[in-house]
Amino acid sequence: MKLFDIAHSRTGDKGNISNISVIVYDQKDYERVREYVTPERVRAHFKGIVNGEVVRYEIPTLGALNFVMQDALGGGVTRSLALDAHGKCLASALLAMDIPAKN
Amino acid sequence: MRTIRIGSGAGYSGDRIEPAVELAEKGNINYLVFECLAERTIAIAQNAKLNDPTKGYDPLLVERFEAVLPICKKNGIKIITNMGAANPQAGAAKVREIAARLGLGKLKIAAISGDDVVEALKVSDTKILETGAPASSMASVLVSANAYVGAAPMVEALANGADVIITGRVADPSMFLAPQIHEFGWSQDDWDKIGKGTAVGHLLECGGQVTGGYYAEPGKKDVADLARLGFPIAEVSEDGAIVITKVEGSGGKVTEHTCKEQILYEVHDPKTYLTPDVTADFSQITFTEIAPNRIKVGGVTGRARTDTFKVSVGYNDGYMGEGQISYAGPGALARAQLALDIVRERLKITGVKANELRFDLIGVNSIHADVLAPAPEPTEVRVRVTGRCDSMKEAVRIGNEVETLYTNGPASGGGATKSAKQVVAMLSALFPRDKVVPVIEYLEA
Known part of the structure; x- marks a missing residue:
């Protein structure tokens, strides 16, 4: 199954840094998502897009993770040559990550 | 316990016009805030002002004010906006002109400037955050440099009876925080309250993004009536209690999940959300549905603000x-x-x-x-x-x-x-607070 099946997501941008939230629909999936969707896996998932460090913040009261990714927006929204210079679509790309069905 | 209602009339410069009209007519709001100034917008506005000193404010300012000013005047709603962009004084003069043309009677308009620090930065050894180079090394290509000013000058303008506040660069949440400080007499170093008021601002600053806009995923996250999306209202009480809602009968929806997506939007460490007013802490935030389209916000705290203003540098x-x-x-x-x-x-x-x-x-x-x-x-x-x-x-x-x-x-x-x-x-820098002096000018119609 895909992360898309159990979580939703939104991307924000600040300069050349992108942040992606991953929010579970059902709190019972939070622990599983927290265990599997590590910063290392996110970094690997975005190979070729994100060139910098990926840091993860946990917000258990929201059932949410927040990934902050450095050097992710082609030099920054205002100078990037990318079609989606804000990286707005990255949220959907992250939800394409495969996640093992129940452990 | 006294409560005020603050509406968000725009989430960006080009946003829809009618949702703000709906808020003013049917939202039972006390304040209407328009966030219209993206990072780069101010650099573009700066160029417009260089070409014509009467320009440099938001290109949709006239259209928006013509649409909402008569209703806001009638219903006693105060307007706060950063549509002044690179030229708040010219924007305020334009609003006075509109008020006179529409025969709206007495109106006090405040223009807040002082955020423009480009000349100071050209000779400053302040480091550019992204490159580490001193700002002065970029002097020949600098177009604009604007400090994100906080709520303080807006609070002062409200205390002096302003009906409309037109600013240049201010932090987006600060425009929503200012009326809360003014109405409730909060001390500006009551960090928990300022943190809560900042959460209100962050949830509302992108307009429809908290009421079901930018959220729909057909089949999984359906949102009805996005063509008539209602813009958000925050109900805030003196003790900092917050409810996020929207105009009854409008399109979209406010749910725990729409709020969750928006509170993390453009946030890095949720424990440390830096604004000119406070270091807000969203790491323990909770959203609870108390009725359909009414979400109670809890668990926000705050700590002392930093000694610097963030400066947005255009080149x-x-x-x-x-x-x-x-x-x-x-x-x-x-x-x-x-x-x-x-x-x-x-x-x-x-x-x-x-x-x-x-x-x-x-x-x-x-x-x-x-x-x-x-x-x-x-x-x-x-x-x-x-x-x-x-x-x-x-x-x-x-x-x-x-x-x-x-x-x-x-x-x-x-x-x-x-x-x-x-x-x-755009790049950014941190500039000492005491080197940025906000200026408030009043125009009366």
Whole structure:
């Protein structure tokens, strides 16, 4: 199954840094998502897009993770040559990550 | 316990006009706030002001104020906006002109400026955060430098009876925080309350993004009536209790999940959300549905603010050229790839010097590189070549080399477009608070 099946997501941008939230629909999936969707896996998932460090913040009261990714927006929204210079679509790309069905 | 209602009338400069009218007419609000100033918008506005000293405010200011000012005047709603952009005084004068033309009677308008620190930065050794270079080393290309000012000058303007506040660069949440401080007499170092008031601002600053806009996922996260999306209202009490809602009967929805997406939007460490007013802590935040489209917000705290203002620095960064053309049907992908190869070689042959070039296949890899490869092969592909150059002349040639694929490239290319533009890019710096002095001017209609 895909992360898309159990979580939703939104991307924000600040300069050349992108942040992606991953929010579970059902709190019972939070622990599983927290265990599997590590910063290392996110970094690997975005190979070729994100060139910098990926840091993860946990917000258990929201059932949410927040990934902050450095050097992710082609030099920054205002100078990037990318079609989606804000990286707005990255949220959907992250939800394409495969996640093992129940452990 | 006293409660006020604050409406959010726009989430960005080009946002829809009618939701704010709906808020003013039916929202039972006390304040209407318009956030219309993106990072780069102010650099563009600065250029407009250089060309014409009566310009440099938001291009939709007139249209928005004509639509809402009569209703706000009638219903006693105060308006706060950063539509002043690079020229709050000219924006305020325009609002006075509109009020007079529409015969609205007495109106006190405050223009808040002082955020422009470009001249100070040109001779400053303040470091640019992204590059580490001193700001002075960029003096020849600097277009704008604006400090994100906090709520304080807006609170003062409200205390002096302003009905409308037009600002330049201020932090977005501060525009929502100012009426809360003013109405409830909060001390500006009551960090928990300022943190809560800042959470209100962060949830509302993007307009429809908390009421179901930018949220819909058909079949999983359905949102009704996005064509009539209602913009948000925050109900705030003196003790900092918060409810997020919208106009009854409007499109969209406010749920725990729409709030969760928005509170983390453009946030890095949720424990440390820095604004000019406070270090807000969203790490323990909770959202609870108390009725349909009424979400109670809890668990927000705050700590002391920092000693610096963030400054947004605009600079000239060359020229960007772009060309696109489509291929369809069997073999579309192969023809599109051939097209890219031809343009790549043409730019070499003709000696177009670019600092950076990018070759995309829209529908294949333009958004997500190889993270999401299409399968099966798409039946239509759009070629896109873009590059950044030192001269406009060279930037134009990028689009031209795509366009000439019509008669010189693969079979059946269609719909070529091209463009070239000057690039104003943004960086940031931290500037000492005491070097930024907000200025408030009042105009009376």
